[in-house]
Amino acid sequence: MTVATGVAGQPVAHSLSPLIHGAWIRATGLDAVYDRYDPPDVEGFRALIERGRRGELRGLNVTAPFKAEALAMADTATATARICGSANLLLFVDGRITADSTDGTGLMAALAEQAPDLDVRNQTVVVLGAGGAARAAVAALMAAGAGVSVLNRTRARAEGLVAELGATVAGPAALEQAILVVNALSVAPDIDLSVLRDDAVLMDMTYRPLTTPFLVAGRARGLTVVDGLAMLIGQARPSFRALFDMEPPAVDVRCLALAALDEVA
Template sequence: MTALAGVAGQPIDHSLSPLIHGAWIAAAGLDADYRAFGPADEAGFAALAAEGRAGGLRGLNVTAPFKAAALAFADDVSETARLCGSANLLVFEGGRASADSTDGEGLMAALAEQAPDLVVAGRPVLILGAGGAARAAAAVLKASGADVRILNRTPARAEQLAADLGIEVAGPGALAAAALVVNALSVPPEIDMEALPDDAVLMDMTYRPLETPFLAAGRGRGLAVVDGLAMLIGQARPSFRALFGTEPPPVDVRALALAALGETA
């Protein structure tokens, strides 16, 4: 029986996950299919997840706006997902749904790949934003020993996230001390690039376009940058293992994704 999994979100047509997982499935020779699902609303997502719990799906990656709903739907929740307050992965087995978040793992994989000299342990890290993406980034970077600070246009949201995770809201001078700045906003942030240290690393969790205005400004300043596509692929690897019970084969999925995006390497 073909193992069916997929990614659920709205909108979903832009997702590269079917391309990435499909390439791994083909290379591994699995009897499996990975599709994009676009529920219209949370009720539609709940119906899709219930189909999984009933045995119709092996699992789902979950993207906006259903990550919080995925967490609420689950019978079992990993500590990582609990800290993030959302889940990007549901795995169905024996009539139960298990929730996890691989976003943090994807972030750390992206940093290791594109900024291999960066050490975050014991160093100040600044995260821009206070939503689910920022929460996932903050949780994994704190676990890696970083001194995490949150900067958000709405101070109350930053204060709530900081209180939940035991980190701090960024104060004056946060840019000047930052070893890493992670943009977890859906819009280009406005920060003073000249205030950053010369060895700071910039990361954007967005990958459309691949080089966002934030990364382009950092590159123009001479800083190392890490793109969101590296994070997308990084979070897909543990998802593939969880969904299909095997390691992703050595396929250059980045090249495939770049071609789909109309980008060059």
């Protein structure tokens, strides 16, 4: 029987997750599919999840705007998902739903791949934004031993996030001290890169476009940069393990994704 999995979001047509997981599925010879699901609203998403509960799906990756609802609908959740306040992975077993978040794992994998000399332990890290992506970044970086400060245009939102996770609101000197700045906003941040340390690393969590203005400016400043595609692949690996109970095969999915993005490495 073909195993049904996929990614759910709105919009989801742009997602590269089916390309990545599809390549791994073909390489392993699994009798499985990984499709896109685009419920129009929360009610449609809930109906999709009920299909999983009935055994029609083994699992789903979840993207915006349904990550919080994914956590709310689960019967059980990992500590990581609870800390993040959202889930990007749902597993359906015997009518029960387990929620997890692999976003933080993806972020740390991307840093290890593209900034291998970076050590955030006992270092100042600044996360730009205070939404769901920022929460995942803050949680992962704090778990790695960083001192995380959150910088957001609306200070009240930053204060709410740090109060829950134990980080701090970024003060005037945070950027000057930061060894890493992570953009968790969906737009280019308005910050002065000239104040950053010469050994600072910049990361952008988005991958469309792959080379964002934020990363372009960082490269021009001579800084190491980390792109969102590395994070996407990094979070897909533990998702594949959970969905199919095996390691992803050795396939150059980044090359495939770059071709789909019409980008150069």
